[in-house]
Amino acid sequence: MVDSIHEMIRASFRCEDMVKCVLGLKALDIEAYKVLLMHGSTTTDRLGEILNRERSTAYRSLQNLITCGIVYRETKSIETGGHYYEYTAIELWEMKQIVKKNVDEWYCQMNEMVDKLDDKICALILRMDNEKTQI
Template identity: 30%
Template sequence: MAEQLQQDMECEGLLECIHGLKQLDKDCFRVMVESEEALTIDEVAERVDRERSTAYRSIQRLLQSGFIQKEQINYAQGGYYHVYYPTDPTQIANDMQRKLNDWYAKMGQLIQEFEDKYEHAEADIEIPAQS
């Protein structure tokens, strides 16, 4: 954490910092944001120059983090395929703010527990007299 607080960070760094996403995940997200239409996994894989299975894993992480949405497109003759598109940025920002607030509250609680635990221990320690 100290490392992250001291380094310069761009807004995309929040994807890694708050959600633990990797560089490929950020690349896939950027490709979807820059696209004017929803993309298939094959299209994302081609645009980030990775194998389909690698792009699929990245897309799954983005879905689980709430950064993208999935839609099923049905063929008229039967069958279907999925396309992916970015979640509304306001929704993503609100989610990150909520996670940050939850983290901040938890850290405050842990700091208070630390103080309570060691404040009482300090009273029990005898400090030798200096000569």
């Protein structure tokens, strides 16, 4: 995994790496998303089995995926009473739109910061010049 944008631009990285970076996910979260895409809606227990992980680990990944908006949870009723939750991944094209939106927002924020960089540098130079003249 690359540690900076500079490295990412020059390194060979996969789409998965970019999605993890943009959405703040871990490798297991991406694996869980893929499982949901391939197998359809499932429970935490079943996801844990498929991923060969503890139920609690699968649950944490599902919570991460829900938080970034690429998985949703539905309550299902049991005929004899009670309920359980099923988790469903949004379609790939929808996830792509979320990633693109996040990248676009980040790009705009970074451009605004770069535009302000001249003012910050000028202020820093002026302050350093003032400190030199006071010495």
